[in-house]
Amino acid sequence: MRKEEVIVVGGGVVGAAIAFGAAKAGAPVTLLDQGDIANRASRDNFGLVWAQSKGDGFPRYARWSREAIDHWKPLADELMELTGVDVDLQQSGGFWVGFSEKEMRARQTMLEGLRNTGPGVPYQMMDHAELKRHLPAIGPKVAGGSWCPLDGHVNPLKHDLPLPAQREAPWRPGDQWALLKLLAGSR
Numbered sequence: 001m002r003k004e005e006v007i008v009v010g011g012g013v014v015g016a017a018i019a020f021g022a023a024k025a026g027a028p029v030t031l032l033d034q035g036d037i038a039n040r041a042s043r044d045n046f047g048l049v050w051a052q053s054k055g056d057g058f059p060r061y062a063r064w065s066r067e068a069i070d071h072w073k074p075l076a077d078e079l080m081e082l083t084g085v086d087v088d089l090q091q092s093g094g095f096w097v098g099f100s101e102k103e104m105r106a107r108q109t110m111l112e113g114l115r116n117t118g119p120g121v122p123y124q125m126m127d128h129a130e131l132k133r134h135l136p137a138i139g140p141k142v143a144g145g146s147w148c149p150l151d152g153h154v155n156p157l158k159h160d161l162p163l164p165a166q167r168e169a170p171w172r173p174g175d176q177w178a179l180l181k182l183l184a185g186s187r
């Protein structure tokens with residue numbers, strides 16, 4: 001093993017992203033995964049790329065989460081260019097729904113605390129009538145909600161595919177380092 005070689009253990013979205021970044025920085029990277037057939041968290045999640053409420057009480061996590069929002073679009077574009085896989089990123093905003101005035105007050109206090117995190121987390125509180133204009137299906141028990149224009153989502157069944165595999169073929173554990181080796185070797 002050469003001194004500067006990077007070995008990443010775990011080929012979920014986190015390990016694959018670290019390996020991808022290290023390979024792009026020029027390190028020879030080997031990404032190892034145990035290679036079972038379970039989907040794991042990286043594929044069995046909601047796909048939310050969420051800013052509002054992330055990192056309440058944890059300033060560094062809040063700042064990281066906020067900065068990650070800005071990294072997603074360039075990353076999605078880069079993955080599309082490299083692999084042809086569209087991760088279906090949409091950042092069109094997201095709603096939270098509250099069921100009492102107490103919940104609404106707590107929400108506003110929390111979002112106000114996050115507002116100036118990193119590049120900023122904008123939000124808007126909405127009462128029942130205003131929220132219903134956006135989400136007509138809400139019922140009478142909904143007190144209101146919050147809206148953040150930065151929130152969005154990706155397709156979790158696709159977002160870890162382009163990292164390990166350089167094609168749209170079904171994912172196989174053995175594919176995981178192919179793209180990474182290619183990127184490292186291309187520098």
Ligand SMILES: Cc1cc2nc3c(=O)[nH]c(=O)nc-3n(C[C@H](O)[C@H](O)[C@H](O)COP(=O)(O)OP(=O)(O)OC[C@H]3O[C@@H](n4cnc5c(N)ncnc54)[C@H](O)[C@@H]3O)c2cc1C
Pocket residue numbers: 009010011012013014015016032033034035036039040041042043044045046047048049050
């Ligand atoms: C139900 C649910 C919903 C979620 N919704 C969201 C959401 O909307 N938005 C969001 O940002 N996050 C969400 N998350 C969190 C997110 O899914 C995880 O933070 C993320 O997927 C973690 O990725 P990972 O790569 O660290 O872990 P994993 O996806 O678990 O990957 C770990 C990898 O390591 C491999 N591995 C483990 N042990 C070894 C070993 N000893 N040797 C070799 N390989 C090994 C495994 O096979 C696996 O491939 C959700 C999580 C869950 C459970």
